[in-house]
Amino acid sequence: MKPEDLAADFRSDTLTLPDVGMRAAMGSAELGDDVFGEDPTVNQLQKKMATLAGKPAALFFPSGSMANLTALMCHVGSGGALFTGQNSHINHYELGSYARIAGLSLVAVDDSAGFLDRKDLQSKWIPDIYYMPKPALITVENTHNMLGGKVYPIQELKALCDFANEKKIPVHMDGARLFHAGAGAGRDIRDWTEHVDSVMVALSKGLGCPVGSVLLGETDFIEHARVVRKLLGGGMRQAGVLAAAGLYALEQHMPCLELDIQRCRGVFEAFGNHESLRLVPPQSNILIGQLQDPSAAELVLHLAERGVKGLAISTDRVRFVFHLNNTEIGCNALLEGLLSWTRL
Numbered sequence: 001m002k003p004e005d006l007a008a009d010f011r012s013d014t015l016t017l018p019d020v021g022m023r024a025a026m027g028s029a030e031l032g033d034d035v036f037g038e039d040p041t042v043n044q045l046q047k048k049m050a051t052l053a054g055k056p057a058a059l060f061f062p063s064g065s066m067a068n069l070t071a072l073m074c075h076v077g078s079g080g081a082l083f084t085g086q087n088s089h090i091n092h093y094e095l096g097s098y099a100r101i102a103g104l105s106l107v108a109v110d111d112s113a114g115f116l117d118r119k120d121l122q123s124k125w126i127p128d129i130y131y132m133p134k135p136a137l138i139t140v141e142n143t144h145n146m147l148g149g150k151v152y153p154i155q156e157l158k159a160l161c162d163f164a165n166e167k168k169i170p171v172h173m174d175g176a177r178l179f180h181a182g183a184g185a186g187r188d189i190r191d192w193t194e195h196v197d198s199v200m201v202a203l204s205k206g207l208g209c210p211v212g213s214v215l216l217g218e219t220d221f222i223e224h225a226r227v228v229r230k231l232l233g234g235g236m237r238q239a240g241v242l243a244a245a246g247l248y249a250l251e252q253h254m255p256c257l258e259l260d261i262q263r264c265r266g267v268f269e270a271f272g273n274h275e276s277l278r279l280v281p282p283q284s285n286i287l288i289g290q291l292q293d294p295s296a297a298e299l300v301l302h303l304a305e306r307g308v309k310g311l312a313i314s315t316d317r318v319r320f321v322f323h324l325n326n327t328e329i330g331c332n333a334l335l336e337g338l339l340s341w342t343r344l
């Protein structure tokens, strides 16, 4: 695969390939054994991420799923109920690890607006009865992947965390695309992280690294997370080759996130209004197309015939994610492909 093959590939922002500069940074990284805590590049990345997120400590992970699972296991002693969004990544795309490995029951909360509906959360809160699972943790997603990259409203997050505080329950943020939330809302990521107990941020999504996510939180929480990461098989040795990509991305790719968002908005605005296909107004780098008929597979095929790739996320919804390897020409091809569909 070459970057130019991805110019009009909007299936995901995980598809990006490391550029020459990133490969060079990986190739020249100073290394050590990270299970001994001796990889200077990993340590540097963790320190930098902790500073950016305003949290005392950080830990580098091979994946966001492992970092999320580790957070669940560290926040919760044994069993209990996890309150998460109905459409969240943790609910749908992590193979039920919250139950299979962390031993949690799940309460799905209405998140159709892109954030947890607090009335629904309160109405589903579990009373203190010995034969019912004890509320243990709340997780939120920012940006919200399946709802089109929605940015979590700060006021909503504050109110949610106040409620969690009252109940003495921690809040974890699945911030796989937190930097895109920051770029989309024109805010510092600390505006969100200051309210939550822990947060996971992915380097392998919009930031364009081949591998890696970072979990952030209090020092003792991260010390515990290091043990759980090892338990899950995530202790990596000379992981500095990967962390170097992260450091490079934080320097070089951070300013590019704006462009993803501009391009995403550009396609949305140029597309206009059509009955057969409605585009959801984007807040970051994800564009959702809502079809009138259950024809998502046909639309994906129609686009593929024009050299454009998107993802059917249900029978009547398609997703387009804008990333570093897209080009102007690729974005125009997407727009033309969508418009030609409405003319069929």
Ligand SMILES: *Cc1c(COP(=O)(O)O)cnc(C)c1O
Binding pocket: 062, 063, 064, 065, 066, 068, 089, 090, 141, 143, 145, 174, 176, 177, 202, 204, 205, 213
């Ligand atoms: C991709 C993603 C994850 C998991 O990341 P992996 O590195 O693929 O395991 C978690 N949450 C959200 C919202 C994601 O988009």
